[in-house]
Structure formats: structure tokens, C-alpha cells
Amino acid sequence: MSAFIVMLLCCDCLAGEEESVRWRALTEEHARDSFENLLFSVCRFRELTGSYPHNITVVSYDFKEERFAHLHRSAISFPESRFFYIGTPASPMSREAASKGEALVRAQFQEDPYGCISSLKGKKLGRDPFHRTIPYPEGCPEIKGLFRHCGTAPYQGSLPWAQ
């Protein structure tokens, strides 16, 4: 699962500049794809801090920006103005293959924004052969509906970060 560990940097939960980043960095280890990466991290943030993040910054490969900043962000209806993306360059060697793979995955998420109907679902299940229990949305009851949502249409329920 290590490919899908996300670090959450909680900026407003602790006072004191002497607190090092290390103590504010927490992990989410249950996500099986990039959409879950985002959704589960938001839930984990709520679980750990008691509130939802005001801003979200995703750090990942630059070629995944469109996927995160557009597709996944829209799927959870997070305001664009509070969503930031820091892209790190992939090595030129892996770049070409990765970009091709990325185009395919992006197309899949375009058709299936919540990763729950197409081959994305099978891929996800394949990444969790032991069917571990996912502890969400226990810690984020306000967005339970979003966790349950599946389909091609955007989730219409209310969300704590709606503008």
C-alpha cells in the first residue's frame, strides 16, 4: 500500500512554531487509488483535528495534476480556490510510459469519477486481497453520503466545505 500513503500536513491544529513538521505530519494508509487518497485524507484530517481542512495541497508527480486538481477535486466538490497542487517532475526515463498510463487512468476516472463502477473498481479490490476493513467514514460522519456515492453524476448532497 505504500504507493498510496498520503502525508497530511495540519497547519492550523497546533500552535507554536517550534512544533516541527514531523509532529504535524500524519498518514492515511487505506487508500487504494488516487481518488480514495484524497477522500480518505480529508476524512482522516477530520478524525484527527475535529474539523475539515480549509485548504488542501496535494503533492505528487506533475503529470497527475489534471487528475487530482480537476477530476478528484471536482468529484468531492472542493473549491478550486482553496485547492493547491505541487507537482514534482518524474524522471525522463519513466516519464513517457507514465504519461501514457496516466492518460488511460484519467479517462477511466472521467467516466467513473468515484472509481466504483468501471475496471477501476476491480483494480481497487485487487489492491486489497485481504479485504481489510476500511475505518472510514467513521471519523467523518458529515461526509458519509459522499463515501457512499457512486455513479457518473456528481454528488449532490451538502458538504462541509461548500462555498
Ligand SMILES: *[C@@H]1O[C@H](CO)[C@@H](O)[C@H](O)[C@H]1NC(C)=O
Ligand atoms: C489557505 O490558503 C491561502 C492562500 O495561500 C492562505 O492565505 C490561507 O492562510 C490558507 N489558510 C489556512 C487556514 O491555511
